Amino acid sequence: MTESDLISRAKVAETIRALHINFGGRDMFPDEVKGAVLHMIGLIPSVATEPRWISVEERLPEDCGERVLVRLNDDCIVGHPRMDTDRLNRGMWVRYGDNVTHWMPLPEPPKDGGDEG
Secondary structure (H helix, E strand, C coil), rough: HHHHHHCHHHHHHHHHEEEEHCCCCCCCEEEEEEEHHHHHHHHHCCCCCCCCCCCCCCCCCCCCCEEEEEEEEEEEEEEEEEEEEEEECCCCCCCCHHHHHEEEEEECCCCCCCCCC
């Protein structure tokens, strides 16, 4: 099983909450069904919350998608990896071409919208 095969428990719970809201908050499921659903959610393998570097040989991000953080095959200073953002367009990295060795999704922006610090 690969990371892309895993389903986020949070996404499943969000979908169930949306169903509840769409039915006007009415209690449409018997307690036995609710218990079974909660049990099944607990059995779903959870996607790791820690971001990890993904080798470009393992898989690539979505083509023409969002920018991702990339690790390049050259160091700015010896022992300090060079990183930046880039995106794929027609299977090629727009800014760095073949110099990208690994990538990872960018983190979500702060929810409050304010400056930190």
